[in-house]
Amino acid sequence: MTETINCGHCQMLLYFGEELKRRLYMRAIPSEETVLGFYGDTCPRCGGALSMETVRVATEGRATHGS
């Protein structure tokens, strides 16, 4: 499963990689908020404020039983 986080204003890709909540160990990035913190909570492309309300989080992967 992969996860992407894009700026809701300009669609800049802020995160691409493993789905954060699926990492069971060695979690270098514990949450989406940590990712936004890497950018100082400001989009480097458009200058828009980054928060869980202003970004688009999407996961991609095959549906499984119970998902």
Add this chain to the structure above:
Amino acid sequence: MATYGKHIQIGEPVLPAKGIEKALKAAAQKDPRILPVLEDMGFPGIDWWTENYPERMVEVGIAEQNGAVVAAALAAEGFVPVIYSFLFANIGRALNQVRQSILVDRFNVKFIGREGAWGEVGISHNTIEGVGYSRVLPNLVIMNPSDVVEAEKATEAMLQYHGPVLLRQESSPTPLRVFTDDYPFNIGKAYWVKEGSDATIIATGYMLTEAIAAIDLLEAEGLDVGILNMCTLKPLDVTAIVEASERSGAIVTAENASIIGGLGEGVAAALAENLPAPMVRVGIEDEFSQSGLITPERDDLKIHFGLRAEDLVVSVKECIAKKTRLRCRD
């Protein structure tokens, strides 16, 4: 005469390395955290750094595994290391260290990897497998710019993005300048260079130059063929690939790399799972690259591997024939 998108202005050949150099120079002045990790290499695009910031770089020599681990440690301390080398070296020779020390913890390390299917550097350095073995690695963004403008914008975007990125810098031949300065580049977004209804060429890197040349030949035969430029090879712009299938129903991929593991296979998987369409993959067909003579008049390897505009024309017509057979069957 073909009608191209609003951000297209086809010009003379310009080395993409000039765009990489321009973006790195601007970023180096603004952000002291950025520094190159070199592996006994000098290249157009990075030589100026060693002259201007000799105290702000690491040279590990021919020790690529060490380079990966040094870069991971620098990233852990807040630096933004850029490992600039041949792609067979900075990722290929250090594959385990890249996986274990950089990608598992998703450290903010950048790779600029020089690679291409032609040139005079010999079979060891003239490699075409790098995208294939890199696309399988989680957490890695992969880009392969098509001209000098896209190379500059992709380098800027790579340095803005927080996370591991591979920027593939293709070797000769030199691609045409294709994009205008206000080209709206975004990681993960493909760009419609030209729309077309009979087929779509999805091109990456230098092959965009050959695709543009092919369009004129195809138009002379009455064929309306589109071009979708795919700079980001991971994550692929699946939405644009499906749109290409809807618009034309016939897809030809074009890459200066192995057709295994690269753009062609990625597009094939996206189509198969979303909106299947007949395809032809143009690239290197499961063989090693080799040395070849390149002169302004002749490029031996481009001919050898069938990567000229004329070869693309053959593949586009083959793909349209497949589409016609499929529709007759229905």
